[in-house]
Amino acid sequence: MSDIRRVAALAGCSIATVSRCFNEPHLVREKTRERILAIASQERFRPNLIGRQLRRKQTGLVGVMLPSLTNPIFADCAAGIEQALETQHKRMLLTTTQYEVSKESQLIEILLRQQVDGLLLTVADTAHCDALDLLARENVPYVLMYNHTEGFPSVSIDDRVAARDAIEHLLNAGHQHIAMIAGYVAASDRSRLRYQGYEDAMFAAGHKPLPLLEVDFDARTIETSLQHWLDNMASAPTAVFCSTDLLALEVIKLLRERGVHIPRDMSIIGFDGLKYGQLIEPTLTTISQPNHEIGRRAAERLLARLDGTDIHHDSLFLDHVLLERKTVGAPSLDRRR
Numbered sequence: 001m002s003d004i005r006r007v008a009a010l011a012g013c014s015i016a017t018v019s020r021c022f023n024e025p026h027l028v029r030e031k032t033r034e035r036i037l038a039i040a041s042q043e044r045f046r047p048n049l050i051g052r053q054l055r056r057k058q059t060g061l062v063g064v065m066l067p068s069l070t071n072p073i074f075a076d077c078a079a080g081i082e083q084a085l086e087t088q089h090k091r092m093l094l095t096t097t098q099y100e101v102s103k104e105s106q107l108i109e110i111l112l113r114q115q116v117d118g119l120l121l122t123v124a125d126t127a128h129c130d131a132l133d134l135l136a137r138e139n140v141p142y143v144l145m146y147n148h149t150e151g152f153p154s155v156s157i158d159d160r161v162a163a164r165d166a167i168e169h170l171l172n173a174g175h176q177h178i179a180m181i182a183g184y185v186a187a188s189d190r191s192r193l194r195y196q197g198y199e200d201a202m203f204a205a206g207h208k209p210l211p212l213l214e215v216d217f218d219a220r221t222i223e224t225s226l227q228h229w230l231d232n233m234a235s236a237p238t239a240v241f242c243s244t245d246l247l248a249l250e251v252i253k254l255l256r257e258r259g260v261h262i263p264r265d266m267s268i269i270g271f272d273g274l275k276y277g278q279l280i281e282p283t284l285t286t287i288s289q290p291n292h293e294i295g296r297r298a299a300e301r302l303l304a305r306l307d308g309t310d311i312h313h314d315s316l317f318l319d320h321v322l323l324e325r326k327t328v329g330a331p332s333l334d335r336r337r
Contacts, residue, residue, distance in 0.1 A: 063111030080295025163197025237247035282326030
């Protein structure tokens, strides 16, 4: 890892300017700031933010990084965080990555520069997150939400078990030809675990998993990908497991436009338990996560870490619930396999 002198030399500026870029970025010209940050990233330079924090008293600020607030699960989570922090007269400083992995380290450093006492984070993939390595090295108190990997303090449901339960519900309804649609599993530990749960249930029932359809969460891309998938499939599945409710709602919309009746022609099951699922007809069968409680329990756990009463690096699993509604039915007789 490089030091501040090398970054200053490569950027063609003084050490003071590099320091100001990280501590008071608004005082540095935009072009200079961008050049310094690019070189710092290339050189893997990280300012010693933590040393400053260890020499000061707590500020009462907790940094929170979530993927998005347009997804209701994270808005509910943020409300749970706020509720827990208010009981201890602490405030949250919230930022979102908009699902851009490249922003994670930068946003965490910005939060640390605001002298937060600790961090509550949801990252794309704990297996490939440099920011977590930084926090571990420098002993920053943090708790993950929705991520769960051995060795990291976290609060979530067990995604793999929950996905398996979703597939078993479809199997119990008589389906064998079950497909899955998800975000890119290589970039998301949650998608990866849910896919593993899908495979677990299919193999346990003696059925071969179908090829996974991976999509990003742009509606136009989903539409194109789904149409191509359906047009090129030798035989359509009788049921589809979607890794999120938002994805399930988009799939239902597109299937209806193609004249597919749900659940007579195809059953759909989602994942998250969004209230939106109750507003469509037929109502969406889904796996529900306790999003408000995930936020609240994660915040409580971070507060315990800050006062030294929680020193464990393990996953706290909360219960998920299968909401049996109307988008799952038995496959029609001529489509049973």
